[in-house]
Amino acid sequence: MRYFGALLFIITCNAVNAATLKPKLIAYRDDYAVADTDTVVRKSSVSAGISYGSDALFFGRTGPIKYPFMSTDIIFNAKPGFFIYGSAVKVLGYKPLVDEIDIGGGYYYRLSKKFTGTISYTRFFFNKEAAIIKSSASNDINWKNSYDWKYLKTSFTADYLFGKSYDIFTTITNSKYIESSFNVFNDQDFLSINPSVNLIFGTQNFVQRYAVDHDYRLEADNIFIMNENGRRARANAKFNMLNYSFKIPLAYNMPHYTLEASYKYSIPVNVEGMLKNRRESFFNFTFYYVFY
Secondary structure, three states, X not given: OOOOOOOOOOOOOOOOOOOOOOOOOOOOOOOOOOOOOOOOOOOOEEEEEEEEEOOOEEOOEEOOOOOOEEEEEEEXXXXXXXXXXXXXXXXXXXXXXXXXXXXXXXXXXXXXXXXEEEEEEXXXXXXXXXXXXXXXXXXXXXXXXXXXXXXXXXXXXXXXXEOOOOEEEEEEEEEOOEEOOXXXXXXXXXXXXXXXXXXEEEOOHHHHHHHHHOHHHHHHHOOOOOOOOOHHHHHHOOXXXXXXXXXXXEEEEOOOEEEEEEEXXXXXXXXXXXXXXXXXXXXXXXXXXEEO
């Protein structure tokens, strides 16, 4: 199981967070919850997972109200490093049967024992009634590079969002993956923890696009726009720090599956307009299974 520690969009991404896989359930995003371990399976495999999240997070931004969700993911990893994936998201308590479907693919590479990376493309499809803030996006190109310093792992991720809105993001993550030296119920299982600190920088035109697309919800959602090309729109186009967060995932691992619970504390900054993002705690639960 120590070879499965990292299944990656999505879920990430991020990922409904973002941002986001992975390999973590492989979409290398942080917008939806995915298992947060960080070892890559270097053989052909199929991974399937299901997640629950307390709220949808997208590049450090949430909607005006909470949108708890369930998501499912499936990923095919080829031994040379190529992968393809798909995911579906259902926001709980709202009408659409499926709010979002994502499909994508990419390539994992290892330049040295300590330096690894991925490059991927994801296409987002949303139900016309979807209200999550991520529905203002349609395409994402993601490039992630990681270096293992032994006592700390540093990742630098660049994202380019295009289609309905155009944005660029950079995410810096420092994490430390730790496995237990003891077993829990049998001689094959173990616990793992991968605490991390994340910094997100970028533009936020997608917030303006969300406001324009959901004009009929502005009063209820407390999102204000002057006009699509006005002062607030120009402010959204500035490259600023958007969010910093702290995450603690705890996982129970068996040879073919992992069950993970995670807590994330998110601090949004430079929130434009009247999108009322505040400091928020996120709880996610993920189960995934690996076939090969």
